[in-house]
Amino acid sequence: MAKLNARDEARRAAREVDGNNRADYSEALERGLLVLTAFDHTEQRLTQAQLARKLELPRATVRRALLTLTHLGYVIPDDKAYRLGPKVLALASAYLTTNPVSHVLQPVCDSLAEEFQASCTAAVLDGAAAVMIARALPRHALPIGQGIGFQVPATRSALGLVLLSGLDEERRHRHLVAHSGLDDAALVALEAKIAEVATAGHAYVAHDVEAGFHSTAVPLRRWDGTAIAALNVGTSVERLSEREMHERVLPALRETADKLQSQLV
Structure with a gap:
């Protein structure tokens, strides 16, 4: 298992302080959501390598997250990079309407x-x-x-x-x-x-x-x-x-x- 970076160590410690059962926490889901939130108006297109550096995650982890998010329509391959797909608007719409x-x-x-x-x-x-x-x-x-x-x-x-x-x-x-x-x-x-x-x-x-x-x-x-x-x-x-x-x-x-x-x- 890869060694946790300082950010992930802090998050894990926070979960333990909050009394959550670590076995019930999906780090794969967390990292998939981190990939989504890495894009912004200054970085609209990012490669796997850029995402891995920005999020301090292994490239293999980022690759799996991107493949899943692409399959679900939340990100779109763009040459050798990725960009957000229109489907992400459904997440914001759900929040705002509820x-x-x-x-x-x-x-x-x-x-x-x-x-x-x-x-x-x-x-x-x-x-x-x-x-x-x-x-x-x-x-x-x-x-x-x-x-x-x-x-x-x-x-x-x-x-x-x-x-x-x-x-x-x-x-x-x-x-x-x-x-x-x-x-x-x-x-x-x-x-x-x-x-x-x-x-x-x-x-x-x-x-x-x-x-x-x-x-x-x-x-x-x-x-x-x-x-x-x-x-x-x-x-x-x-x-x-x-x-x-x-x-x-x-x-x-x-x-x-x-x-x-x-x-x-």
Whole structure:
């Protein structure tokens, strides 16, 4: 059996901490899904060798996953490389059509985007990323690759910091150990920053994800107070100043989150 790399060791350790039976966990399925998520708007075509390097998996493992995904229609051979097939849209469609949160949040994003002439996004935490489940841009065509399903780094974005602040300290620590890749000193500093976000009830980030762009985000809580998503407004620093983000946008986000709580289950 091949030796596990550091990432897989961390995942296996996390499963053991969570109390899951290792015998019930399908690493083959996990690695097949990792292959699917390796593609993005900057790497639309990948070879077996590129996927193996990117995922730190044996080429034989990647080859088996690609053959299976090709047979099922989720990836398509393209010369000596592979690209995602249209069938992957069925996975996103199933999530969006069965998730009532997305239905509730999209009209809210549309309204806030129009009010502030800025992007408005709702996201959930997925590993190292905040994944958009609703998004609106005012009077602009939505850029390909930056709509629903687009990801931003959880530890550097307002959305992600708010989502991480919704975890209790123990779960947050385990999550960051598994997904951040930081050394001990950096991890302590990040946990302190997230604790400040939890206390403040919002996050403000400027220039970290994209130069010249800033955003503020608040948690979205369901009826029992559990944080399940985050909502933000983001724009260029020229369109809205930092002061406007704090004095105009943040109160609107908080008011919206309060109104939504009874609708989120």
